[in-house]
Amino acid sequence: MQRKSGMNIGVIGSGSWATAMIKMLSDNQQTKQIYWWVRKEADVEHIRRYKHNPSYLSSVAVDFEDEFVTSDLKQVFAQSNIIVLNTPAAYLKSVLEPLSASDFAGKVIVSAIKGIVPGENMVVGDYLAHVYQVPLEQIVVVGGPCHAEEVSSERLSYLTIASRTSDHAQSVASLLETRYIKTILSSDIIGIEYAAVLKNIFALAGGICHGLGFGDNFQAVLVSNAIREIDYFVEALDPSDRDINHSAYLGDLLVTAYSQFSRNRTFGAMIGKGYSVKSAQVEMNMVAEGYYASACIQSIIAEHQLDMPICQTVYQILYQNGQPMQEIKKLAEKLT
Structure with a gap:
């Protein structure tokens, strides 16, 4: 009480x-x-x-x-x-x-x-x-x-x-x-808010790759590129002396990208396995924030003319009818 x-x-x-x-x-x-x-x-x-x-x-x-x-x-x-x-x-x-x-x-x-x-x-x-x-x-x-x-x-x-x-x-x-x-x-309210939005999109990307059968080695490269995209994005919108390796940025990305409890990773895995967006949403019965965030972030990327390959790949798959395997293979050529 x-x-x-x-x-x-x-x-x-x-x-x-x-x-x-x-x-x-x-x-x-x-x-x-x-x-x-x-x-x-x-x-x-x-x-x-x-x-x-x-x-x-x-x-x-x-x-x-x-x-x-x-x-x-x-x-x-x-x-x-x-x-x-x-x-x-x-x-x-x-x-x-x-x-x-x-x-x-x-x-x-x-x-x-x-x-x-x-x-x-x-x-x-x-x-x-x-x-x-x-x-x-x-x-x-x-x-x-x-x-x-x-x-x-x-x-x-x-x-x-x-x-x-x-x-x-x-x-x-x-x-x-x-x-x-x-x-x-x-x-850092702006950096932490945007990092929390972006990590959901990257967890979706990780889930898609898992659903397609990509392994841990590829996932590690994907996530290491993802934290650099977060750093690039938040610095473009709100330059600050932040440490991107802090728990609120890198830690939140890691747990969302890898955890069994991540609904965004789960949603992405369903897309990778061939579910449509609508069928995945119905089956999950929970909101995967990364789906809605993808379209919003894509608008900001276009407005500021940013180069964010992972975010743009997820958008192509979710909103532009991109074929997951083809889009991820194209993404793989851009990762470092």
Whole structure:
């Protein structure tokens, strides 16, 4: 049961990563009140009655009093000082549609979304600043490497907490730290957000190659080229003295490219084995952020005239009816 205090946190979303976030916040020992927005009223009732999410990470116990889990988005915003956005990027616009800039005023907004907003070609921080006038200084970004499934089983994991306001980064980090979660602080909100978007595309590429039968040797070359593409891209958009080998960049790429829990790698493997995009989406019943990110990133690549062979290959396969084996063979000639 949550304890009431002046620190109120609202978590927006009910997928696996949102459920893992609820677990982290609940296991953290700081006094606080957690409000959880869940889209489906049937899921709200299930959580209230049975104390677990019926659809994702159902083994995680969530001992909420009835009034603290709700499908009323405005209520959660009104009662929370800190808002954690944890929906798929593809659904963010529709989820936030009932809100106005006044609902965000004065709040610290935490993006735990590793995706880009379709149709806007913006990472979440930029979208919030543009549409809801949230100052970038009020935004905190949660980076990886961290899979929800390992959080649920309390395996030691690391989160990178980034903000231009060090006090906000420290406050959010202190709320997420548990005996199985360690945090690293950063100020690079733009680089970490874009790296989180790009690594999903590269994990898709790795999955496609796995589905086609390429081995570990090729995958290693693919991933080493991928981290260079990330470095090239973020430097082009936001030059900074960042270390691309930091856990938030290289670490997040590695876990997404190789892990059994990576839905992007799984999605890519299905494409490599001959599934259509639509059939892969139906069978997975989960959002692979890299699919939507591919089209958005391709627009940015074209706008800035960037040369990113892996990203462009994935786009050709997913959106231009490119044949996976042919496109990967052409890519293989460009890798170093």
